[in-house]
Amino acid sequence: MTLIGWLQSALFFALVCAAVVPVGAFMYRVYEGERTWLAPVLGPLERLVYRLCRIDPSREMSWVTYAFALMAFHVIGFIWLYGLLVTQQWLPLNPQHFANLAPDLAFNTAVSFLTNTNWQFYSGENALSYLVQMAGLAWHNFVSAAAGMCVAIALIRGIVRTDKSTLGNFWADLTRGTLYIFLPIAFVGALFLLWQGVPQNFSAYTDTVSMEGAKISIPQGPMASQEVIKELGTNGGGFVNANSAATFENPTPFSNLAELWLILVIGAALTYTFGKYARDQRQGWALFAAMTIMFAGSLATCYYFEAQPNPLMAAHGVTINFEGLETRFGVAASTLWAVVTTITSCGAVNAMHDSFNPIAGLVPMANIQTGEVIFGGVGAGMYGMLLFVVLTVFIAGLMVGRTPEYLGKKIEGTQVKLAMLGALVFAVFPLIPAAIAVVLPAGLNAMNNSGPHGFSEVLYMTTSWTGNNGSAFAGIGSNLFTNLLGGVTMFGGRFAEMIPVLALAGSLAGKRAVPFSSGTFKTTTALFVALLIGVVVLVGLLTFLPADSLGPIVEHLLMQNGKTF
Amino acid sequence: MQSPAPQTTRESTLSHLLPAVLFTIVSVIGLGIVYPVVIWLIGIAIFPYQANGSLIKDGDKIVGSVLVGQTFKKPQYFHGHPSAAGKDGYDPTNTGGTNLGPTSKKLIDSVAAAVVALKKDNPDATGPIPSELVTSSASGIDPDITPEGAYYQIPRVAKARGVSPDAVRAIVDAHVRGRTFGILGEPRVNVVELNRALDATKGG
Numbered sequence: 026m027t028l029i030g031w032l033q034s035a036l037f038f039a040l041v042c043a044a045v046v047p048v049g050a051f052m053y054r055v056y057e058g059e060r061t062w063l064a065p066v067l068g069p070l071e072r073l074v075y076r077l078c079r080i081d082p083s084r085e086m087s088w089v090t091y092a093f094a095l096m097a098f099h100v101i102g103f104i105w106l107y108g109l110l111v112t113q114q115w116l117p118l119n120p121q122h123f124a125n126l127a128p129d130l131a132f133n134t135a136v137s138f139l140t141n142t143n144w145q146f147y148s149g150e151n152a153l154s155y156l157v158q159m160a161g162l163a164w165h166n167f168v169s170a171a172a173g174m175c176v177a178i179a180l181i182r183g184i185v186r187t188d189k190s191t192l193g194n195f196w197a198d199l200t201r202g203t204l205y206i207f208l209p210i211a212f213v214g215a216l217f218l219l220w221q222g223v224p225q226n227f228s229a230y231t232d233t234v235s236m237e238g239a240k241i242s243i244p245q246g247p248m249a250s251q252e253v254i255k256e257l258g259t260n261g262g263g264f265v266n267a268n269s270a271a272t273f274e275n276p277t278p279f280s281n282l283a284e285l286w287l288i289l290v291i292g293a294a295l296t297y298t299f300g301k302y303a304r305d306q307r308q309g310w311a312l313f314a315a316m317t318i319m320f321a322g323s324l325a326t327c328y329y330f331e332a333q334p335n336p337l338m339a340a341h342g343v344t345i346n347f348e349g350l351e352t353r354f355g356v357a358a359s360t361l362w363a364v365v366t367t368i369t370s371c372g373a374v375n376a377m378h379d380s381f382n383p384i385a386g387l388v389p390m391a392n393i394q395t396g397e398v399i400f401g402g403v404g405a406g407m408y409g410m411l412l413f414v415v416l417t418v419f420i421a422g423l424m425v426g427r428t429p430e431y432l433g434k435k436i437e438g439t440q441v442k443l444a445m446l447g448a449l450v451f452a453v454f455p456l457i458p459a460a461i462a463v464v465l466p467a468g469l470n471a472m473n474n475s476g477p478h479g480f481s482e483v484l485y486m487t488t489s490w491t492g493n494n495g496s497a498f499a500g501i502g503s504n505l506f507t508n509l510l511g512g513v514t515m516f517g518g519r520f521a522e523m524i525p526v527l528a529l530a531g532s533l534a535g536k537r538a539v540p541f542s543s544g545t546f547k548t549t550t551a552l553f554v555a556l557l558i559g560v561v562v563l564v565g566l567l568t569f570l571p572a573d574s575l576g577p578i579v580e581h582l583l584m585q586n587g588k589t590f
Numbered sequence: 591m592q593s594p595a596p597q598t599t600r601e602s603t604l605s606h607l608l609p610a611v612l613f614t615i616v617s618v619i620g621l622g623i624v625y626p627v628v629i630w631l632i633g634i635a636i637f638p639y640q641a642n643g644s645l646i647k648d649g650d651k652i653v654g655s656v657l658v659g660q661t662f663k664k665p666q667y668f669h670g671h672p673s674a675a676g677k678d679g680y681d682p683t684n685t686g687g688t689n690l691g692p693t694s695k696k697l698i699d700s701v702a703a704a705v706v707a708l709k710k711d712n713p714d715a716t717g718p719i720p721s722e723l724v725t726s727s728a729s730g731i732d733p734d735i736t737p738e739g740a741y742y743q744i745p746r747v748a749k750a751r752g753v754s755p756d757a758v759r760a761i762v763d764a765h766v767r768g769r770t771f772g773i774l775g776e777p778r779v780n781v782v783e784l785n786r787a788l789d790a791t792k793g794g
Contacts, residue, residue, distance in 0.1 A: 032773045078612040097606035101614045151683045160622030167621045196609050203617065208625070215629045216636075222657060224643040225626070225633040230683070231643060233652050235660040236667070236785060242683050243655050245643055249633065250626035267675075267685035270728035272657035276644075278775025337698045338725075341705045347721035348697060349687045352671055352734035355776035359728075377687035377728045380697070478691035500689030580693055589695040 026332045030357030034324060037282060037361065038317075041289050045313070048290060049297025055205040056178045056198060056298075058082065067204050074200050082197035085189065088531025091179055092524055094195035095172060099139055099520075102165060107135040109161040110153075119154035120229035126152070129508040136512040138165035140519035141173055141402060143255070143262030143372055143495035144511060146503035150244040150265040155227055162262055163251040167211075170258025171202040173404030176523050177295065178202075180408045181302045183530025184432055190535030192527070206291070207257060214253035217283055222276035225249040248273055256287035259402040261372030261495040269362070269375040270351050281358055281375060288371045292400035295407045303432055307549035312410055315554045319399045319561065320368055323388055328360040331385035336585060349380030360385060363496075367392035370402025372495025379473070379482065379498040383584060386498070387577035390485050393492040394573075395565035396451045402493065408526045415444035415529070417553070417560045421546045430545055433538035440532055447525040452568045454491035454517045458510050459484050459572065471507050473500025476590030477583065481576035486511075488569075491518035646782070658682045659733035660782055665711070665750035667788070668735070668743050668762075670781040671722045672704065675730025687728045701725060714745035734778035737766045751788070761787050 054061050060068075075082055086094065109116070110131035114124050126134065130146055137144040138161070149158065179192040186192075219225050224245055231243040248264045252274050255262055269275040275284060293313065300309025335346040350359050359376035366373050367389035378389050392399065398410040414431060419441045422429030429436040462468030462483045472479035482498040489496055490511050501507070547553060633641035646654045654660060659670045661680045673679035674688040690697035704724035709715075720739035722732075740762045748755040765784045768777050 029769065029773050033775075036773060074613075074616055077616050078609050080609055080613075094606045094609070097610040098613065101607070101610040105614055105618070148684065148686070150685060159626045160618050163626070164618050164622035168617060196613065199613070203621070208621070211625075212629070216632060219629070219633045219637050219640055222640045222644050225630050225641045226643070227630065228642070231645060231652055231655070233654060235654065235680075236782070236789075237660065237662060237664060239661055239678065239680075241654070241658065241660065241680070243643055243645070243658055244682055247626040247630060249641075250629040265685045267687070267729035267731070270687075271685045272729065272731060272733060273643075273682075276657055278770045282770075282774055335692050337693065338701050341698075341702045341724075342719045343701055343705065343721050343724055344718065345721040346692065346725070348690065348692075348701075348725040349728045350722075350725075351728050351732050352722050352736055352739075352778050353732075353775050358775055375728070377689055379689040379691060380687060382692050386691075473689050474691045474694050476693060478693055481691070498689070498691075499686070500691075580691070584693050589693050589698050 026328055027357065030328065033357055034361050037285050040286050041293050044290050045294050045297050048294035049309070050301060052206060052294060052298045053301040055201050058197070058201070061205060063205055063209060071200060071204055074204070078196065080194070080196040080200065082194055084194050085191035086194055087191055088179070088183070088527045088534070091192050091195050092527045095175065095523070096520070098172065098199070102168065103135050103139050106138055106161045106165060107131050109157050110134055113154045113157050116154065116156050118156035118227060121154075123152055123154055129505050130503065133508040133512045136515050137495070138162055138260070138262060139169060140493050140515045141169040141258070141260055141370060141405070142490060142493040142515045142519070143260045144490060144497070144515065145262055145266070145495070146508060146511070148266035149263060155246050158251060158264060159247050163254055166251070166254040166258045166260040166262065167203055167207050168199070170254075170260065170403045171199050171207060173402060174202045174206070175199055175404065176526055177404035177407040180411055180526050180530040181299055183534040184411070184434060185302045186534045187536065187538045190531070192530050192534060207254065210257055210287070211250075211254045214257065214283065214287055215249045218252055218280055219249040221280035221283070222272070223249040223252050223280065224273060244273060252284070253287065255373060256284045256371065257291065259288060259292070259369045259371040261366065263373060269373045270377070275375055278353055278358065281354060281362070284373070285362060285365050288365050288369050288373070289400055291403045292369055292406045295404070299407065305549070308432065311549050311554055312414070315557045316399045316410070318554070319395070319558060320364070323368060323392055323399065324361060324364045327364050327385050327388035328357065330382050331360045332356050333382060335382055337587060337589060346380070346382055349377030351376065363389045364392065366496055367494060368397065368399035368401070370397045370405055370493050372489065374496050377499060378485070378496060379500050383577040383581035386481065387573060389496060390481070390488055390577070391566060391569070391573065393488045393494050394451070394455070394569045395561050396448065397492045397494065398561060398565070405493065409522070412444045412447045412526065413557060413561050413564070414548070415440055416448065416564065417557045418546060418548065420560060421556060425544070425546065427544050430539060431548060433541065434533050434536050435539055440529055443525045443529040443532065447522045447529070448564055450518060450521045451491060451565065454514050454521070455484070455487040456572060458490070458514050459487040462487065462507070462510065465506065467504055467506035471502040471504060473502065474590065477576050477580040478590065481580065484572055484576050487514060490514040493519050646786070654782055656733060656780060656783060658731045662781065662785065665746055667785045668740055668747060668781050669723065671727040671732040671735055672725065673730040673732070674726045680731060682731050685730050687730060688726045712743060712746045714749070715742045717742060733780050733782055735781055737762070737777050737779055740779045740784065747788070758788070761791065
């Protein structure tokens with residue numbers, strides 16, 4: 026570890042912190058339909074969308090209606106992307122003449138982008154047309170992110186609303202989030218990345234000859250416009266296989282900083298938006314503090330262990346485990362990225378996590394296992410964290426023997442059951458498919474490594490699917506079995522959490538507020554923050570300790586003893 | 591003011607399909623087509639070099655891209671970060687790493703073999719082994735090596751070209767890029783640009 030490495034992370038986090046208040050306050054205005062400074066430009070566009078799509082933004086929806094609208098939108102989104110993937114060879118903007126995807130791979134990919142996972146069993150630069158990339162994948166990057174935000178805002182409204190039992194209008198929330206939040210930042214960000222060297226064109230690949238006479242074909246395409254929303258929407262699906270490790274997507278350390286900022290900014294700022302809704306900013310800052318503490322611990326662990334030499338390589342005089350790293354990023358920027366991309370649901374990578382030292386590779390996996398609530402994916406991190414908040418006030422209530430409350434709402438049996446249901450998704454969906462995969466030949470054949478690391482690849486995969494993260498121990502291979510299992514697991518990881526969240530929102534909305542009394546457990550204190558972290562670690566992480574022990578932890582111990590597989 | 595009562599709680603899924611279809615059409619056109627085209631138009635207007643892939647040209651002939659490293663095996667060229675992309679490495683249409691884990695026998699054996707080969711190729715080299723010269727990159731097209739990785743190879747390159755190590759070192763130093771703002775990323779040398787600079791000075 027170096028001082029400069031830590032300064033880089035500190036600068037990054039300072040830039041994120043600087044955006045929390047302005048972006049958070051702005052998002053509150055957007056979702057409450059208040060006028061923002063972008064209204065002169067985007068207001069007419071917003072009203073045009075409402076008119077064309079026959080949306081009445083003032084029509085309030087119950088949680089059931091809200092959930093129906095959400096699911097209807099995703100059904101159409103799935104059909105659209107699946108259709109594009111299996112017909113791309115007959116469609117325009119396919120200069121490399123890529124063939125249609127096989128149905129099982131198209132299914133996996135369509136669910137992957139629909140659910141904001143962006144797990145990739147294909148390599149973009151040798152499989153997908155420009156049309157699929159921009160109108161299929163990048164489009165899903167915008168709207169799946171905006172849909173995640175909708176669910177978070179619906180839950181927040183449910184918590185704070187006492188005058189009505191509805192949660193807002195899904196279509197209006199979707200439109201406003203897309204137009205006022207994602208599009209403007211993506212527009213500016215895309216031009217920044219272009220300046221740094223990310224290509225943006227519709228040309229065929231450039232064929233040329235290397236200095237030593239080898240033929241090379243240099244990929245082209247509309248990369249900058251996709252790269253920016255891939256990060257901002259915490260999607261993570263790269264234009265090319267190597268993702269943000271590739272110079273096409275992330276050419277410089279400066280672009281790297283910008284992309285990191287894009288990944289974290291909305292998740293961090295949402296805590297402030299939450300404070301605005303709660304009419305008490307301290308409520309938002311308490312969540313922000315819990316997230317920041319867990320982020321710092323995660324980063325320190327990952328950076329420390331990756332900066333240690335791999336003893337097996339050190340025996341040959343190689344002191345840094347540079348396998349799977351890019352020269353321009355090195356250990357510090359690579360581990361910072363690995364942590365940021367997994368505390369959120371992004372899953373973009375700028376280094377190959379598969380080749381990290383065992384404990385450094387465990388950290389990204391463990392981050393996803395917490396439920397991605399350390400800032401988290403756009404929207405998804407906030408509603409995931411609020412589930413843990415419900416559990417925390419419940420546990421605190423048990424300790425003092427009082428009915429738990431949060432922001433004046435009584436947390437009763439229904440709420441605790443729904444929160445637990447949402448939290449259980451993170452245990453059931455990774456562990457059961459992982460167990461299935463390691464007893465079937467099709468699962469075992471997909472592994473790229475043997476020994477405990479092979480198991481880690483499978484566990485990381487199912488964890489990443491469930492968390493809708495999309496990063497991988499990328500050696501894992503694609504076959505019919507993993508394609509189908511992945512599609513089902515990603516779908517479950519997304520919607521088996523979203524639906525209980527909306528039900529929780531519905532059950533809280535319209536509940537009468539109970540007055541704050543001396544016995545109320547304060548949710549703005551250091552004690553609350555500590556308890557919340559404890560619940561996240563206990564409920565989230567401890568569930569996985571046995572499985573993690575069989576993978577990265579045992580691998581770490583064996584590596585110290587010079588064992589290879 | 592009293593807010594209007596919610597119109598209905600349960601509706602058929604069908605009534606949501608119309609806005610779902612319409613919103614999909616409208617947003618695909620806006621976000622999936624118009625937005626990337628607008629970025630492209632602005633891009634080619636103000637950053638044409640980057641928008642078109644940062645291509646390196648000799649006159650009118652395209653000879654590579656600063657974004658894409660190349661395989662260098664000849665002694666008179668600086669060698670890059672080993673690549674697992676494609677069959678022979680450095681295939682930009684097959685980007686990616688080895689994805690071999692830290693206890694992979696295959697990985698440790700290949701690192702050991704690379705160390706032996708590196709020492710054999712660079713008998714006059716001094717200093718510790720630069721890690722990036724014996725391990726594979728994440729992208730398989732990493733165009734850079736560390737300054738130490740370049741300095742390590744100077745004796746070999748100078749000998750193969752029949753020039754003084756100091757002359758080669760001056761060219762390397764001119765191509766070292768430091769950390770951005772002093773703290774971002776790591777110092778590096780673009781191997782393609784460095785080797786082209788060497789070739790350009792060969793006759794001079």
